[in-house]
Amino acid sequence: MPERPSARAAIALVTDAFSELPSPARRARPDGPLAWDGYDASRARAAERTGEDESVVCGTARVEGTPAVLIAFEFGYLGGSLGERTGDRLESAYIHAREHRLPVVALIATGGSRMQEGMVALSQLQRVARQSALTREAGLPQLAVVRDPTTGGGWATLGAGADVILALPGAQVGFAGSRVRPADADPAAYTAEAQVAAGAADAVVRPEELRGTLGRWLSLLTAPSGEPAPPPRPLGATDLPASGWAAVRRARSPRRPRARSYLDAYFTHRVAISGDRCGGTDDGMLCGFGDHGGRTVAYAAQTGTATRPAGYRTATRLIRLADRLGIPVLTLVDTPGAANDAEAERQGVGAAIADLFGAVAVARTPITTLVIGEGGSGGALALAAPGNTWATPDSYFSVIAPELAAAILKRPRREVESTTAQLRVRPQDLAELGLTRADDRSSPEADDPHP
Incomplete structure (x- = not known):
């Protein structure tokens, strides 16, 4: 399997400029909230391999000139899984978006919740869902780009919950990841193309077209106007029908x-x-x-x-x-x-x-x-x-x-x-x-x- 692009590569693909947001502080606990033996060592290896200290990178960016809060998942860090510190960063990013009236763009690549943190990890989905709902109530658009793979809770919150969902060609997308599906499940049903065909995503966009597509979406969705749209002129007959x-x-x-x-x-x-x-x-x-x-x-x-x-x-x-x-x-x-x-x-x-x-x-x-x-x-x-x-x-x-x-x-x-x-x-x-x-x-x- 070819190496998946990193979070930083995904950011560079779509942004004109990017400034990382500070990460919220949290008191370290040996081997995480469950004291899972070897968890700290796994995180250290992931950090050394990817250069990141968590599975998500959050910051502000310009996409074709439109400012936005950008969230990018690093799949190389424990499968892009959501843990407690991931939830901290996501919550902080959404709060920043509301405080500065910015749209949110999520570049997702995740296998779901982190096993080493158990139910603590799973509960982060509730935090994300709440922040997304508050951002929706604030009248700010949320866009998702689903990369390979986007499964589990990451798909069911940040992905499927977005206002507009774009997908990269061939990406694995679905609530059930490849290791938890029925043995006879058709893998074609868990693809970006299948999700678009089923009405669960809006479009498949090639990587080279992604920046321009996102830019058009952001420029349109961040331009409110209270004036009614004038009706178009008739393009056909101009005389009224006799009967x-x-x-x-x-x-x-x-x-x-x-x-x-x-x-x-x-x-x-x-x-x-x-x-x-x-x-x-x-x-x-x-x-x-x-x-x-x-x-x-x-x-x-x-x-x-x-x-x-x-x-x-x-x-x-x-x-x-x-x-x-x-x-x-x-x-x-x-x-x-x-x-x-x-x-x-x-x-x-x-x-x-x-x-x-x-x-x-x-x-x-x-x-x-x-x-x-x-x-x-x-x-x-x-x-x-x-x-x-x-x-x-x-x-x-x-x-x-x-x-x-x-x-x-x-x-x-x-x-x-x-x-x-x-x-x-x-x-x-x-x-x-x-x-x-x-x-x-x-x-x-x-x-x-x-x-």
């Missing part, structure tokens, strides 16, 4: 602009989050943060497919993170409705939609919505901002798909078009009903997609 059925046909047209076109036009650059942290992803929901006119805007955008439970959960995760960081949100509505297959029910689609409704309802950060295509029932409405929703001329919004409305009302198929007219689904109908804002392109609120 309800014409509106539906426009919205369903394969030639209509979709979410990616709107995001490309709206943002100078953007970074994506992925996954619901519950084992799922949905390619039909695009979420992340981008630069618009020099300020950060978060986005959650449907792509025209039936939205899966994981998509709703990812959007909820995005809105709650943006709300905590004081970043405005743009949502793009475009779905025929929520996925309604049996698997979606087993995955809790109703609860996922309810959670998104709740996140939008209580968000303190401003949310702006643009309906860019189909607005199908509650599966679309959950993403819409009450009082600040706009609609393009090639969109519609309906209590349910017109065909299904006719079926529920026991009307023949030939009455679908007349039923659509009665439902008043056109963008101009929605504005007249007070459900969307009038889209006057001469208004200063109407946005230029090329600032």
Whole structure:
């Protein structure tokens, strides 16, 4: 197995400058809290081998110009394990981050808790979890880079508990380390790539791209703005549809602009989050943060497919993170409705939609919505901002798909078009009903997609 990069090498990979924080003092006890025979000798050998006196190095740094508190694990020091002194350093680093209003970046490589300190070592996870929670409550972002390996409590606290999780290619990542898994466990399930596929991490990033990627994330997440995001300009039709059925046909047209076109036009650059942290992803929901006119805007955008439970959960995760960081949100509505297959029910689609409704309802950060295509029932409405929703001329919004409305009302198929007219689904109908804002392109609120 090739030698793993040291903590200092990992720091040098991503930082412009680094200044180590002083280590908290603790009275030495022979062979540690359990008086484990030979523990002091093991620590001395680890120190001689690595040049470090603990498994973690903490300090302040600049990443592509953005200041941050940096935590880097030294796997060569007793497997990067967490002990009592590790907990001291981590706690001190988090406190420094809150006192100086700095984001936290953790470069993790650990096998978990330290055997030679027993339950004292395990209890450090509670300390770390508390410090992470306090930092979250303070409105500061936390980013993790999971290196090889990241297992046990280090993954379950610093790693999986971060707001954004990036992973190095091929890294071993999982709660169960290689020596404690079932003998028949598939090793491919415990990789960075598998964690991204399962929605537990956001992206795999190559080492040579890591500094730039982290820099973009930090610059975006540390730029709060209380101003609402202006809605994007329509990219498709500019004239209003003559009938309800014409509106539906426009919205369903394969030639209509979709979410990616709107995001490309709206943002100078953007970074994506992925996954619901519950084992799922949905390619039909695009979420992340981008630069618009020099300020950060978060986005959650449907792509025209039936939205899966994981998509709703990812959007909820995005809105709650943006709300905590004081970043405005743009949502793009475009779905025929929520996925309604049996698997979606087993995955809790109703609860996922309810959670998104709740996140939008209580968000303190401003949310702006643009309906860019189909607005199908509650599966679309959950993403819409009450009082600040706009609609393009090639969109519609309906209590349910017109065909299904006719079926529920026991009307023949030939009455679908007349039923659509009665439902008043056109963008101009929605504005007249007070459900969307009038889209006057001469208004200063109407946005230029090329600032």
